Amino acid sequence: MTQRSASLTIALALAQLGWHVFPLSPGTKGPLANCKRCDPKTQPAHQIETCACIADGAWCHGVRAATTDPARITAWWRRAPHAVPGIAAGPSRLVLIDIDTHGEELPDNHATALLPGIDLRTELIGEAAWRDRSAFRTGRDSLNLLARLRGGRNPWPSDAAHQPLVVTTPSGGTHLWYRAPEGVTLHQALASTRRALAWKVDVKAGWSYGVAPGATTTAGTYTITSGTPASIGHMPDWLTGEVIRVASSEHRDTTPAPTRATATSTASADRGTRYLLAVLNRGDTQLREQRGKEGRKQRLAALAYQAGGLIHLTTLTERDVIDRLTDTGIASGINAKKAENIARSSLANGQRRPLTIRS
Known part of the structure; x- marks a missing residue:
């Protein structure tokens, strides 16, 4: 099977399940570039709501062009056979928990940096659970700490209703695909920001995206290790609450602002x-x-x-x-x-x- 046929097969299969697909660069994993008529630097640039380029078989506007239309998807891969299918999280009613395992030193203020927005020094979990810096090497470690803190004795339900689609990335990280909670608008919450779920853990939701399960980039294949795209479970209640806390459009940091010395009265x-x-x-x-x-x-x-x-x-x-x-x-x-x-x-x-x- 050629790369084009494999990618197209994955894209069409996921689209049939209601996953909204669009093409990514196999090298950068970013959306394929707009045509000149849709380049934001062009004035007036085409607006996605009225853009004719997509109907003509172009992929302009990145993740916002994602679709389940098999004819459009087939046309995209006919024009860009080496493209990699990406999945728009929000339109697909999905949430992607992206766990990074790249080597990176834990910040000095790890009592507050391990779980941004949570000061572990004030939690009842006890210092033994987080004080040892050497115990935290990857996003799995920080997410497990959050699970222990918020999820109780059995934070990861084993029933089918809560089973995610688990994908191992080429770099050794993990993608957990879950059904998005109902009745709330979510956006992405990156590990590099104060709204992160946990150190080295990204939340991809709303108008953010991930590489399709089973797809192959120049770095390797995103391999499904458990679960199936046709049967994706909901996040456990504790994880739903935490994702809403950091990724809801209505989220605001309620931590009192520290005062700073100034000459102003x-x-x-x-x-x-x-x-x-x-x-x-x-x-x-x-x-x-x-x-x-x-x-x-x-x-x-x-x-x-x-x-x-x-x-x-x-x-x-x-x-x-x-x-x-x-x-x-x-x-x-x-x-x-x-x-x-x-x-x-x-x-x-x-x-x-x-x-x-x-x-």
Whole structure:
């Protein structure tokens, strides 16, 4: 069987099960590039809602072009026979737990970095469960800690209703594919952000994607080791709760912001904080209304720039504001990593031009 026929067979089989498929580069595992008519740098660029390129057999707009239409999928692989099928998590009503095993040193503040958003020093699990840094080498270790902390004695149910599709990646990592919970909108939560599920564990949901189970990239094959795509279970309750905590569009970090020493009086700092929070709230509402439209990245950059000019008047830290801006970007449909990069760089630019609040 040729690479094209194998990839197409996988893509069509998964599409028949309701998995939304689109083509990826076998080398980078990223979506195949837009045509020139759909390049965001082209003005006016085609909008996906009215784009004729997809109907003509193009794969423009990346993950948002994902489909279960066998004719469209076949046309894609006829034009790009070496493409690798990718799966859009949200449209497929799936959640992918991506567990990394690459060698990487545990952060120094591992009491809070192992399970972002959870301070292990305040938990009843006891220091013996997390104090030994050498016990945490991969994402499996941190996820097992979360399971022990939140899941009780038997955190991984063995019944068929809770069985994921388990895939071993070419690098030795693990993909756990689960059914997405009903009635909640999710986005991805990357291990590199403060909203991570666990150290070296990504949550792929909403408009994020993973390589299709069984597909082969230049790095190797994503091998199914247990379960079947036709029968995917739901996450156990404890994992559902934690995924919603970090990946829900309504998620906000409720940890009180630490105060920082400034020359500003307490009264004016409180006023500045209230003012900046009002600016962020207004920007959040406007960006959510922009979801799916052009100009979201520019609006997020402008909001972050303004926040940078005001942050010196507040008790908020840079991390607090970057996290808030990143959540706003994600809620508007911007990729999580891109949203954080925009927030970080534009906030820094704004800090070079401090603003004042008019009386």
